[in-house]
Amino acid sequence: MRTGVFFCQTEDNSSLNIDAIAKYAANLPEVETVQILRLKPLPGINFICEQIKSNNLERIVLAGDIPGYYKPVFTKAVALTDGNTDEIRLASFQEHGTKGENAMDRAKAIVACATMGIPFPLAAVPGGNPVNHATLIIGGGIAGIQSALEIANAGKQVYLVEQTGTIGGHMAMFDKTFPTLDCAACILTPKMVTVGQHEMIRLLTRSNVVAVTGKPGSYRVKIRQKARFVDIKSCVACNQCTEVCPVKVKSEFDAGISLRKAIYIPFPQAVPNAYLVDETSCVNILSGGEKCGACVKKCPKECINLNETDKIIDIEVGNIILATGYEFLDVSKIEQYGYGIFPNVLTSIEFERLTNASGTTGGRIVTKSRVINKKTGKEEFIFSPEGMPPKSVALIHCVGSRNKKYNPYCSRVCCMYSLKFAHLIKEKVPNVNVYEFYIDMRAFGKGYEEFAERIKQEGTFVVRGHSASVAMRNEQMVVRGEDIFNDRLVEFYVDMVVLAVGLVPSRGTEEISRILGVQRDSDGWFSELDYNGSPTDTDKGGIYVAGMCQAPKDIPDTVAQASAVAAGVLGSFTSGKGIGHMSSLSLSEIESRAKKIHAI
Amino acid sequence: MAIRVNPTFIDELDRFGAEDVQLCYQCGDCSTVCPHADDVYKFPRKSMRSLQMGLEQKIETSLEPWLCYYCGQCSTQCPREADPGETMMSLRRWLISRYDFTGIARKFFKSRRTEVMTIFTVALLTGVFLIYYGFSGGSLSIYDGEGAFLPSQFIHKFDLTIGSILLIFLLANAFHMWYLIMVKGTSFYVPWWSYIKQFYQLPWHFFTQKRYSECEKKQEHPFFMPWFIHLGLMLGYVTMLVLVMVFIEQLQSGPDIRWSVHIFGYLATIGLVTGTVYFIRNRLKKNYVQYKKSHGTDWVFVVLLSIIVLTGIIQHIFHRTGLNELANITYVIHLMSVVPWLLRMPFSKWAHLIYRPLAMYFAEIRRDALARQEKMIQSVPVLIK
Numbered sequence: 014m015r016t017g018v019f020f021c022q023t024e025d026n027s028s029l030n031i032d033a034i035a036k037y038a039a040n041l042p043e044v045e046t047v048q049i050l051r052l053k054p055l056p057g058i059n060f061i062c063e064q065i066k067s068n069n070l071e072r073i074v075l076a077g078d079i080p081g082y083y084k085p086v087f088t089k090a091v092a093l094t095d096g097n098t099d100e101i102r103l104a105s106f107q108e109h110g111t112k113g114e115n116a117m118d119r120a121k122a123i124v125a126c127a128t129m130g131i132p133f134p135l136a137a138v139p140g141g142n143p144v145n146h147a148t149l150i151i152g153g154g155i156a157g158i159q160s161a162l163e164i165a166n167a168g169k170q171v172y173l174v175e176q177t178g179t180i181g182g183h184m185a186m187f188d189k190t191f192p193t194l195d196c197a198a199c200i201l202t203p204k205m206v207t208v209g210q211h212e213m214i215r216l217l218t219r220s221n222v223v224a225v226t227g228k229p230g231s232y233r234v235k236i237r238q239k240a241r242f243v244d245i246k247s248c249v250a251c252n253q254c255t256e257v258c259p260v261k262v263k264s265e266f267d268a269g270i271s272l273r274k275a276i277y278i279p280f281p282q283a284v285p286n287a288y289l290v291d292e293t294s295c296v297n298i299l300s301g302g303e304k305c306g307a308c309v310k311k312c313p314k315e316c317i318n319l320n321e322t323d324k325i326i327d328i329e330v331g332n333i334i335l336a337t338g339y340e341f342l343d344v345s346k347i348e349q350y351g352y353g354i355f356p357n358v359l360t361s362i363e364f365e366r367l368t369n370a371s372g373t374t375g376g377r378i379v380t381k382s383r384v385i386n387k388k389t390g391k392e393e394f395i396f397s398p399e400g401m402p403p404k405s406v407a408l409i410h411c412v413g414s415r416n417k418k419y420n421p422y423c424s425r426v427c428c429m430y431s432l433k434f435a436h437l438i439k440e441k442v443p444n445v446n447v448y449e450f451y452i453d454m455r456a457f458g459k460g461y462e463e464f465a466e467r468i469k470q471e472g473t474f475v476v477r478g479h480s481a482s483v484a485m486r487n488e489q490m491v492v493r494g495e496d497i498f499n500d501r502l503v504e505f506y507v508d509m510v511v512l513a514v515g516l517v518p519s520r521g522t523e524e525i526s527r528i529l530g531v532q533r534d535s536d537g538w539f540s541e542l543d544y545n546g547s548p549t550d551t552d553k554g555g556i557y558v559a560g561m562c563q564a565p566k567d568i569p570d571t572v573a574q575a576s577a578v579a580a581g582v583l584g585s586f587t588s589g590k591g592i593g594h595m596s597s598l599s600l601s602e603i604e605s606r607a608k609k610i611h612a613i
Numbered sequence: 614m615a616i617r618v619n620p621t622f623i624d625e626l627d628r629f630g631a632e633d634v635q636l637c638y639q640c641g642d643c644s645t646v647c648p649h650a651d652d653v654y655k656f657p658r659k660s661m662r663s664l665q666m667g668l669e670q671k672i673e674t675s676l677e678p679w680l681c682y683y684c685g686q687c688s689t690q691c692p693r694e695a696d697p698g699e700t701m702m703s704l705r706r707w708l709i710s711r712y713d714f715t716g717i718a719r720k721f722f723k724s725r726r727t728e729v730m731t732i733f734t735v736a737l738l739t740g741v742f743l744i745y746y747g748f749s750g751g752s753l754s755i756y757d758g759e760g761a762f763l764p765s766q767f768i769h770k771f772d773l774t775i776g777s778i779l780l781i782f783l784l785a786n787a788f789h790m791w792y793l794i795m796v797k798g799t800s801f802y803v804p805w806w807s808y809i810k811q812f813y814q815l816p817w818h819f820f821t822q823k824r825y826s827e828c829e830k831k832q833e834h835p836f837f838m839p840w841f842i843h844l845g846l847m848l849g850y851v852t853m854l855v856l857v858m859v860f861i862e863q864l865q866s867g868p869d870i871r872w873s874v875h876i877f878g879y880l881a882t883i884g885l886v887t888g889t890v891y892f893i894r895n896r897l898k899k900n901y902v903q904y905k906k907s908h909g910t911d912w913v914f915v916v917l918l919s920i921i922v923l924t925g926i927i928q929h930i931f932h933r934t935g936l937n938e939l940a941n942i943t944y945v946i947h948l949m950s951v952v953p954w955l956l957r958m959p960f961s962k963w964a965h966l967i968y969r970p971l972a973m974y975f976a977e978i979r980r981d982a983l984a985r986q987e988k989m990i991q992s993v994p995v996l997i998k
Binding site for chain 2: 480
């Protein structure tokens with residue numbers, strides 16, 4: 014087939030030398046013409062038609078970072094010259110992961126595959142290595158738990174590494190799941206307990222991956238396990254130590270809206286179900302063992318040892334699954350919403366803990382009450398079960414998301430959880446007005462659109478139009494917005510504002526990517542190998558991504574991806590293939606494979 | 614009323630400075646933070662939308678661009694960095710060119726070269742004419758009185774001629790504006806007494822620029838700075854215009870200073886100098902959103918104005934110190950820059966001097982009429998069957 018290769022580069026990619034790739038492409042068989050179009054605007058249709066006619070081209074290859082942008086013009090040109098529009102092949106460098114080491118060879122291979130008309134992922138399959146049948150999972154949220162259970166249930170050893178004192182992650186903090194309004198804990202806690210009791214799962218809480226060496230199929234991993242100061246096996250969670258502990262700090266599990274002690278259990282259903290000591294706030298540890306120590310004396314099982322030290326654990330695994338999750342954008346830097354200034358402006362996770370039946374108010378939705386702090390004498394605003402319920406609540410979508418200054422991407426879950434909040438408020442507080450300010454309602458999943466319709470029918474005022482100002486007028490919060498559908502500017506007096514805060518990669522993501530050498534995208538999330546074709550693989554062999562750490566996604570998608578990862582891992586055990594760094598594949602390997610497929 | 618869509622309208626506006634309108638995703642943040650947006654006049658989002666949809670006919674009859682004073686809050690807040698503030702500014706430029714029936718303003722806004730060339734040509738013609746006139750009847754060494762190079766009586770007539778040309782164009786454009794907004798763009802009945810009732814709006818907004826001061830409340834500027842300086846510049850300019858048009862003979866006479874006239878001249882000069890220095894400095898430093906993007910015509914505006922002010926001051930000093938030759942030469946240069954400036958006024962940004970107060974006036978009339986309309990609709994019982 015007479016082929017023409019057109020390089021369409023929107024901007025210069027520093028790691029690629031387009032001229033060299035073009036020279037390589039010119040030497041490929043059946044290639045008639047190679048042209049470099051360094052164009053920002055689309056090339057002229059007449060020019061392309063001329064090229065097709067003069068070279069009598071039958072197949073056109075568009076190569077570049079985003080060649081799809083140019084495809085419509087070429088399709089028109091091919092149609093005008095009575096060619097076969099199916100023979101326009103895209104050689105997308107960005108999609109097939111040409112970055113870092115070996116980028117040039119990979120780009121050449123992509124162009125070579127496209128000229129032969131073979132899908133690149135079909136040709137680029139890394140060779141097999143002997144695989145160690147143990148798996149390391151980093152992150153004990155719902156994604157990590159799901160993957161661990163799938164793999165362990167197949168009879169393979171799993172190491173589950175979790176940074177905090179319990180597994181469960183963010184899902185354990187949630188009250189209800191959308192759109193079914195199932196209780197999140199009812200879905201999660203049985204899975205957590207199974208993980209805790211599974212004979213094939215070794216659970217390492219309070220642990221971090223420090224170093225990874227070795228090659229795909231046999232990674233040697235060094236894990237640092239921080240001291241828990243409480244013996245997991247003998248602790249019976251009797252709560253006597255917490256009663257005597259004098260230290261009070263903000264609870265991480267309650268998103269900072271309630272207080273916990275220095276010796277604590279994150280939540281009653283925690284796995285492992287044992288107490289732990291926060292070394293950053295314990296008086297005894299901070300003073301070098303001189304002060305306090307009340308919990309040690311009180312413990313009836315004598316399982317508290319405040320002199321415990323960190324442990325280093327060395328393990329050997331064949332595959333590594335990244336499930337490091339996400340955290341929330343710091344809203345206090347988005348000034349117009351008054352977070353941190355007005356007491357009743359809450360982030361979504363704070364509201365989630367407020368409305369949760371196991372939360373500090375027992376699930377009552379109330380505004381903050383004013384109390385005088387006895388120690389400092391200053392007035393503070395805290396949640397108490399006796400607080401006043403709000404008369405009206407504003408929910409503001411897209412706080413920090415889809416915003417060029419903060420997160421340019423959509424956080425994907427905010428629309429749905431805000432709708433869920435509207436439902437929960439309507440359900441729990443009588444005669445309440447709920448206002449939803451949204452830009453675009455992204456109800457994209459199964460049953461989501463119906464859920465959104467249901468919320469509208471329940472009497473929530475769904476305002477199409479964002480709000481960018483929360484102000485205080487006469488001790489009353491005022492939210493200003495534009496109701497675009499009804500063509501008016503609106504001002505609502507509200508008692509509580511809930512901000513649907515955007516999501517960002519969790520704090521340790523950068524360090525993990527450095528240790529493992531996994532690429533991250535411009536927003537900080539882990540890069541998958543191919544968004545459509547292999548959304549769970551990374552460019553490093555035997556290292557997979559699952560859940561939010563790849564990109565924002567909801568619980569069903571996270572669970573699905575976690576199971577998909579488990580399938581990939583288990584597949585590697587049975588076939589011995591699918592292991593090897595994608596980026597280490599040499600050009601000749603891909604070429605020879607492509608030729609083989611081409612011959613068939 | 615059927616509205617014809619102009620799909621290339623947004624590309625045309627690109628030449629007037631609105632480059633990022635396509636980025637807007639209609640969140641309404643800009644309208645929310647705008648201190649001037651109210652229930653009748655909602656902007657900038659609606660204007661952005663009309664622009665995206667190519668509703669040229671709707672925009673040419675809209676008042677919203679004139680109600681915006683570009684404090685820049687919308688542009689700071691915009692999550693898409695679509696720059697609604699600059700879009701409103703560009704719409705004002707486009708409207709100036711739309712009100713102008715000759716099509717000259719449009720050429721000026723679209724091509725800086727045409728504008729600069731025209732200014733140079735007019736300046737050159739003025740210079741040649743003045744020098745010819747000066748040498749034909751007078752001497753370079755005499756500034757005023759008998760045998761002067763440019764006698765004040767002649768300058769008075771010259772000024773009045775230029776002024777009447779300016780006035781004809783301005784009035785015609787203002788009439789066109791009235792036609793577009795109040796006749797073509799207002800589909801409901803406007804009672805004539807509204808025109809009389811709201812007439813006070815015209816001088817009120819012309820001399821105080823009240824809305825501009827409201828705009829700055831939330832800004833970081835101390836003492837309402839831009840409003841104060843803008844007001845000073847405008848008042849200085851108008852005072853100078855009146856002095857030149859009416860009192861030029863008293864102004865030009867004798868080396869000694871006539872305080873009864875000159876005091877106004879000095880005050881006006883202070884306003885003009887502070888204004889030009891402040892705005893040139895801001896446009897160069899780009900500290901505030903509203904000065905970040907400068908259209909070509911903005912630069913022509915401030916540069917020409919500063920030349921006029923500078924030559925005027927120098928000429929005044931030369932004349933009062935008795936250096937008549939130098940005074941005459943600078944006078945010619947001064948007039949060479951003044952004439953194109955004045956002739957350019959109806960076709961340039963400076964026309965907003967007239968359009969803004971007119972727009973406030975029309976806005977109030979339209980608001981009155983709209984309220985009356987709504988009252989009428991409410992009072993008429995609706996027959997269902």
